[in-house]
Amino acid sequence: MTAPIPVLRLEGIVKTFPGVRALDGVSLSVMPGEVHALMGENGAGKSTLMKVLGGIHAPDTGQIFIAEEPTVMTSPQQAKAKGVVFIHQELSLADELSVAENIFLGELPLKSFGRVDWTKLYADTDAILKTLNVGFDAKTRVGDLSIANQQMVEIGRALTVNPRAVIFDEPTASLTDAEKVVLFKVIADLQTKGVGIIYISHRMEEIFKITDRISVLRDGQYRGTLTTADTSEDEVTQLMIGRSLDLSRNTSHHALGDVALEVRGLCCGKLFHDVSFALRKGEVLGFYGLVGAGRTEIAETLFGLRTPRAGQILLNGQEVKITSPIEAIRHGISLVPEDRKHQGLVLGMNCRDNMTLPQIDDLTAGPFVSDGAEVAIFDHYRDKLDIRTPGWHQTVGNLSGGNQQKIVIGKWLSMRPQVLIVDEPTRGIDVGSKAEIHNLIRDLGAQGYAVIVISSEMPEVLHVSDRIIAMFSGRVMREFTSEEVTEDNLVQAISGIEANKFVEGR
Amino acid sequence: MTTARYRDALKYGAIWVFILVELAFFSIAGEFMSTSDKAFMDFDNMLLLLKQSAPIGIIALGMTIIMINGNIDLSVGATYALAAIVLLDSMTWPALQAMGDWAIPVAWGLALLTGAVLGAINGLIVWKTGVDAFIVTLGSMLGYRGLVFMINGEQPTSHLNWTLVDFAEAQFLGLHTATWFLLITALALWLLMTRTVHGRNAYAIGNNREAAVNAGIRVGPHMVWNFVLIGFLAALSAVVFYSESGSVNPNDGMLFELWAITAVVLGGTKLTGGYGSILSTLGGVIAIQLLRKGLGHIGAATETVNLVIGLILIAVLLLDRQLNRKGQEELKI
Numbered sequence: 001m002t003a004p005i006p007v008l009r010l011e012g013i014v015k016t017f018p019g020v021r022a023l024d025g026v027s028l029s030v031m032p033g034e035v036h037a038l039m040g041e042n043g044a045g046k047s048t049l050m051k052v053l054g055g056i057h058a059p060d061t062g063q064i065f066i067a068e069e070p071t072v073m074t075s076p077q078q079a080k081a082k083g084v085v086f087i088h089q090e091l092s093l094a095d096e097l098s099v100a101e102n103i104f105l106g107e108l109p110l111k112s113f114g115r116v117d118w119t120k121l122y123a124d125t126d127a128i129l130k131t132l133n134v135g136f137d138a139k140t141r142v143g144d145l146s147i148a149n150q151q152m153v154e155i156g157r158a159l160t161v162n163p164r165a166v167i168f169d170e171p172t173a174s175l176t177d178a179e180k181v182v183l184f185k186v187i188a189d190l191q192t193k194g195v196g197i198i199y200i201s202h203r204m205e206e207i208f209k210i211t212d213r214i215s216v217l218r219d220g221q222y223r224g225t226l227t228t229a230d231t232s233e234d235e236v237t238q239l240m241i242g243r244s245l246d247l248s249r250n251t252s253h254h255a256l257g258d259v260a261l262e263v264r265g266l267c268c269g270k271l272f273h274d275v276s277f278a279l280r281k282g283e284v285l286g287f288y289g290l291v292g293a294g295r296t297e298i299a300e301t302l303f304g305l306r307t308p309r310a311g312q313i314l315l316n317g318q319e320v321k322i323t324s325p326i327e328a329i330r331h332g333i334s335l336v337p338e339d340r341k342h343q344g345l346v347l348g349m350n351c352r353d354n355m356t357l358p359q360i361d362d363l364t365a366g367p368f369v370s371d372g373a374e375v376a377i378f379d380h381y382r383d384k385l386d387i388r389t390p391g392w393h394q395t396v397g398n399l400s401g402g403n404q405q406k407i408v409i410g411k412w413l414s415m416r417p418q419v420l421i422v423d424e425p426t427r428g429i430d431v432g433s434k435a436e437i438h439n440l441i442r443d444l445g446a447q448g449y450a451v452i453v454i455s456s457e458m459p460e461v462l463h464v465s466d467r468i469i470a471m472f473s474g475r476v477m478r479e480f481t482s483e484e485v486t487e488d489n490l491v492q493a494i495s496g497i498e499a500n501k502f503v504e505g506r
Numbered sequence: 507m508t509t510a511r512y513r514d515a516l517k518y519g520a521i522w523v524f525i526l527v528e529l530a531f532f533s534i535a536g537e538f539m540s541t542s543d544k545a546f547m548d549f550d551n552m553l554l555l556l557k558q559s560a561p562i563g564i565i566a567l568g569m570t571i572i573m574i575n576g577n578i579d580l581s582v583g584a585t586y587a588l589a590a591i592v593l594l595d596s597m598t599w600p601a602l603q604a605m606g607d608w609a610i611p612v613a614w615g616l617a618l619l620t621g622a623v624l625g626a627i628n629g630l631i632v633w634k635t636g637v638d639a640f641i642v643t644l645g646s647m648l649g650y651r652g653l654v655f656m657i658n659g660e661q662p663t664s665h666l667n668w669t670l671v672d673f674a675e676a677q678f679l680g681l682h683t684a685t686w687f688l689l690i691t692a693l694a695l696w697l698l699m700t701r702t703v704h705g706r707n708a709y710a711i712g713n714n715r716e717a718a719v720n721a722g723i724r725v726g727p728h729m730v731w732n733f734v735l736i737g738f739l740a741a742l743s744a745v746v747f748y749s750e751s752g753s754v755n756p757n758d759g760m761l762f763e764l765w766a767i768t769a770v771v772l773g774g775t776k777l778t779g780g781y782g783s784i785l786s787t788l789g790g791v792i793a794i795q796l797l798r799k800g801l802g803h804i805g806a807a808t809e810t811v812n813l814v815i816g817l818i819l820i821a822v823l824l825l826d827r828q829l830n831r832k833g834q835e836e837l838k839i
Binding site (some may be wrong): 303305325326328329330335337342343344345346347348349353357358360361364367368369411 | 697701702703706707709710713714716717718719720721722723724780781
């Protein structure tokens with residue numbers, strides 16, 4: 001073999017879903033013994049690309065090559081048989097079964113009459129566990145293992161075949177530093193065996209520590225491949241965020257009204273502590289932080305889905321107790337939730353019914369719901385928010401993400417909220433609609449609504465917010481006005497670098 | 507939109523097409539195979555069919571709401587038997603006997619109240635414990651049936667009130683009393699599900715409970731009302747039937763829950779909730795009754811009836827799956 005050929009190559013992969021172009025001509029190649037990072041923001045198309053690679057989605061056009069041989073992937077099982085193995089962020093293990101049964105799930109060694117060959121099963125498993133260098137044996141019940149060890153079992157699954165390529169999807173999300181070291185050693189071992197590795201992660205530090213090359217996706221498009229040794233975090237970030245979207249800083253200045261919402265010393269167990277802030281009418285307040293920083297939990301508490309342990313919530317200067325969404329809605333607090341499809345919409349219902357759901361009690365004529373009143377509300381917000389649907393009877397599940405989100409926003413605007421909380425406003429929404437949602441949020445501020453925006457995308461937060469609260473590990477680290485905030489100090493605030501100073505400074 | 511509407515029309519209309527096919531098939535097959543020389547689509551025969559559909563039909567209509575809501579109620583058969591005993595037994599109480607014919611509405615009231623209370627018990631347990639309705643009503647099915655035997659013993663409870671029998675056997679505008687109850691119940695529940703807030707909420711909760719909670723719907727009390735309603739309807743079914751028959755066996759109403767569910771599913775309502783229609787369930791009920799009658803008409807042994815219904819049910823569900831596959835795909839992303 002003269003020039004090494006890539007173990008895995010994707011060429012010009014295009015995948016569209018109704019209303020979204022999820023992948024737009026993505027190419028990627030992985031050499032033997034290479035750790036190849038795949039980076040991109042949420043919704044950039046990483047998971048869709050991996051689903052195409054695993055045969056879960058068929059690409060519209062494009063080709064997958066394994067060792068330069070054109071291959072059509074039909075299922076994860078088939079991909080595995082061809083030596084392409086996935087290690088998912090979400091563990092998919094059967095808790096009640098043993099480590100051995102999990103590792104060889106679906107391919108248990110058999111004796112005559114379909115009996116399981118337990119001796120061989122345990123021996124093979126122990127051999128795999130040995131290469132992983134873990135402290136448990138084949139007979140351990142998976143449910144008794146720590147998350148990190150379960151992750152090892154998941155990796156063990158990949159080793160039952162001789163893999164050509166292993167895809168790690170956010171493998172360190174739930175690991176401690178010590179456990180990461182073990183994982184990186186496993187990756188290095190695979191590397192020396194000539195296995196190609198695709199490593200998906202958001203964590204720059206790891207990426208620069210263990211990868212050889214970095215490919216970047218943005219909005220479903222391939223943005224380039226960089227050699228890790230020759231690049232910098234800045235360059236990668238630039239590629240990831242890009243400027244295809246108008247995400248200029250929010251510099252609009254309109255007069256703010258009275259304080260609409262004030263939160264004092266709000267605590268909720270381990271989720272967040274001593275959170276205080278005030279929100280004025282006409283203000284868009286951004287909450288920025290890593291996933292798990294407690295932002296969504298604060299929103300859920302304000303909406304009555306969680307009970308605070310301590311602290312006060314004041315609406316227009318009056319203290320309120322909010323114990324359920326019903327109470328929250330009565331007080332004029334609305335939540336556009338993070339997971340639109342599970343928490344925000346009744347997907348099987350039509351657009352109009354979804355929009356009027358919270359106020360349908362007030363739209364009755366005699367014992368019956370008034371069709372006219374409902375359609376009037378729907379029409380009003382369809383025009384106002386520019387919701388593109390053939391008609392109110394369209395099932396919401398068939399709309400694009402952007403239009404779905406507008407239905408949820410319209411639903412709450414029609415309730416004339418005192419405070420509108422929008423959690424991850426543009427998750428899973430294509431670029432064009434993103435801009436619309438951003439403009440919409442800024443308009444709402446200008447119209448005098450008090451808005452809270454929670455986002456994991458820095459450009460988005462910077463773009464829509466008049467003021468930003470940076471959170472780390474359940475605490476408010478810092479508050480920035482749109483003038484004083486920079487990407488640097490925002491990143492420092494949410495990564496805990498300031499946390500240490502903060503604690504020492506006290 | 508057009509595809510969604512087309513699919514809806516196909517789903518909800520399919521059962522009526524199926525009924526037409528049954529009618530055509532049994533009419534033609536009957537010409538050659540029937541042992542009697544009466545035509546299958548004889549008017550009186552059809553009237554009788556509607557009347558015979560009523561007991562399970564009234565329960566199935568209520569079951570539709572429960573299933574759209576994302577729950578299930580397995581205790582309706584036992585509730586039916588218990589309400590029947592209350593109806594017949596209460597009319598023998600001295601206090602009621604002293605009332606003459608006024609005993610009838612009182613006995614009806616007591617029986618219907620029994621059903622509503624039994625339903626409320628189911629609903630409250632589902633709401634307050636959060637245990638799946640399948641498990642809760644499986645338990646209450648056994649429990650309520652136990653009550654039937656405790657009250658009744660192994661012997662039938664009988665009481666014939668001739669005023670009541672006359673009322674039950676009456677025909678108004680050609681339709682029997684039981685048929686009127688079936689049709690009025692269907693109309694009322696159809697209005698409830700398509701025109702009222704309660705109906706809208708039932709669909710929303712069944713389709714996405716979390717989103718319903720987030721929209722401020724009181725999910726727990728809503729479900730309790732639905733269980734009260736189906737308990738009431740199970741009792742109504744019993745009241746209508748036993749007014750005429752006048753004698754209840756402790757095993758009466760067994761398997762009613764499964765027949766009701768069969769009719770609901772045949773009508774296109776989803777077991778997973780959020781989707782379904784009252785009128786299609788009415789179609790499902792009539793389709794099953796037609797099949798029973800039709801198979802008898804062409805001389806098939808009664809033993810084969812259940813086999814055929816079972817096969818048809820499975821075939822319908824397979825078809826449903828095929829029809830819906832495309833729609834599911836779009837939602838997956």
